[in-house]
Amino acid sequence: MEILAEYGLFLAKIVTFVVAALIVAAMVMSAAQRARGQEDEGELQVTRINDQLRDNRETLEAQLHQGAGRKRWLKDRRRSKKKEKKAEQKKDGNAERRERLYVVDFEGDLKASQTADLRHCITSILGVAEPERDEVMVRLESSGGMVHSYGYAAAQLDRIRRSGLPLTACVDKVAASGGYMMACVADRIIASPFAILGSIGVVAQLPNVHRLLKRNDVDFEVLTAGEYKRTLTVFGENTEKGRRKFTEDLEQTHQLFKDYVSEHRPVVNIDQVATGEIWFGRQALDVNLADELKTSDQVMTEACDERDVFLVRYERRRTLPEKLGLSAVSAVESGIMRGVEWLRAGRFQ
Template structure:
């Protein structure tokens, strides 16, 4: 009995101690928050874009738990709303752009850039300071009225490129083989596992996408810096951004100066003291600014954010899955106050199974008489396009990556690794011919290979049929533009995969118009609720994961490798038929 009492006392003491510690951190956090609020009341809005901008605030996969403060991941629409609010906020006197290497793709950055240009219409000064800037970072920085670069600064104006690691030979040396089945000549997501170089088809589609990004960058710099196409090509070929001196000579910046000189310039423009400039970062501004929702409660437009990989079964943040989204769409369908639906898609695809289930739920919403409009972000490719292809209207950005109408299946085979490298043998007893054909330790028979080929082709044909139905195109025409080929938003508009170029707000306006409602309120899904204990436990679990620790180290010490490793992991551990984007963009 005393033993049980001691156990209960210890547990109670531990729980109380945890609450005390949490309470202390909460008090400290609230004190810091009050301090930041006071400073955020007036000053210079600073844009850095260091953190990834999800479509919906904090809709990102759970990270390893740490006692260090983690920044809020503001959603794209929230970022745009804050910048727009600052335009007329008398307490915000100027904007400072200090963008180094933004984590998002070009479509997201174009949306942010449009908001910055809107802010400039207020007449408030916009100043940029560059210490080190990527190409996409410079695209944002170039919007400033005055661009200053550190004497030791650089701008990585090198052009766009894609670098793909191929692991086929390495896998063979380890005794690992990949049995790959794919539909679509351009469906190149599995090329790193089955080739040692890029196929001609993949090079063609990749070059088109890179050229589209380059064209957009040139248009932006022509507007912001008055640089023509020939001058920009020369800058890239001669690496004119490699030093502050060369950057100024090439017209990329207006002045060279240390940070204190940058502060002096801001002081002159705003009247604030140079040694105590009241910078207001977006996160602090978000804490200060409350934007009330407007519109009728009886007329709602549901905005459903579908971002991340398409997966089966999971309910975690930052991914798309049947387990999470089917219930959301069912609630939307049965809610009489919701008159229209907007799908905000930012996904390179994944599970064909979940993509199809979500597509079906969207069809049911349409049958219920509610118009559905899709808005594409950086990506809406393969499974990301599949789930949205039935929308009544589709918007994309010029540099959105979309299409990739194709699928693949992968079976990992480790017989040689087990038998010859490790000396592990397998034997089996089975009741039927195909009982163990999915096992990694047995070779496929010709009959089993035929089955896998047919299964993959069936899913591909289903994909094409649904695109043809949704886009009101002949199947033969869809087959011609499918084949797993990736298209830019501009090109997708020309071939009928999207209807218009525009952003999320354009899609919302269109959906409301189709539903014939003028006074309406926006409802956002999924609802991101921060449960402390859930976050704590998930974070500790992630911290115990060796992969999480390695990934965290790579993010700091070799940032260019993390996206590559994630992509390889995705295609080598996937289950079932996949509809997945084929490559990674680098600068």
């Protein structure tokens, strides 16, 4: 059993080393690709939610029927489908189309990395949508991140409003800080009862190891041109003057955030909500951070009765370094789990 345990540890080390080498190689290749300005193209994927809901409903209905009843149901369903198809073919080709709801998703991280995909979706939608008949809905999930990144993401949503298309933001879980900066652009904000909204504030934090370096006789110098080029640093000695300037910058950023929310949602009492606090859906409704309590599924299902609902996504092709990175992570997890299993087997047997 000891041999098994030692072999498991040895194998885990080998796998870890190989995977680490692959990750480093992938990072180098990715950096070189970015330096050359290369960007892999993707493709737009469109799903008609009306068809998806109908197929799901029919699948469930088919499973609920048993024996001969199921056969009769399937036969009747095929017959009705033929009739529906013939009816559609008889329709005038110039008949007025139904109104449309275009749905896009945004799952935010610290850098709002999905903004590039969002940009492609919005550009495509604006090319075909009709302001007087169509609407856009963004399913938004984000707890915020970098100010400039989320400012750019919010500006993408603002393109929809400026084009004259109604915009709805649906928050099922969280739209806080930068996430709410995006949500407030919408004409209407719909949240689930316990979704988190708000956090209209700005935060910055960093460690400082200057005293540790000084205790070990390590000098670290920060050379700048410009009085406030560096206000606070990780390694250098921070001053009260630098802290005051840093705080002033945070306050200015916070004021810009408040002004942005006030501009797009004048119904809110900005002094009441811009304290950095969060509100759950029902509470957000009381302070006008949201307009209605529903889930995004409910909104889309109800819209399907009167509109054609399309989910629009932009799928970017993964680069080779990214594929290697994902494979490496999977291999590490698999190798570690196998090593743990062998160790356990060796101990308990």
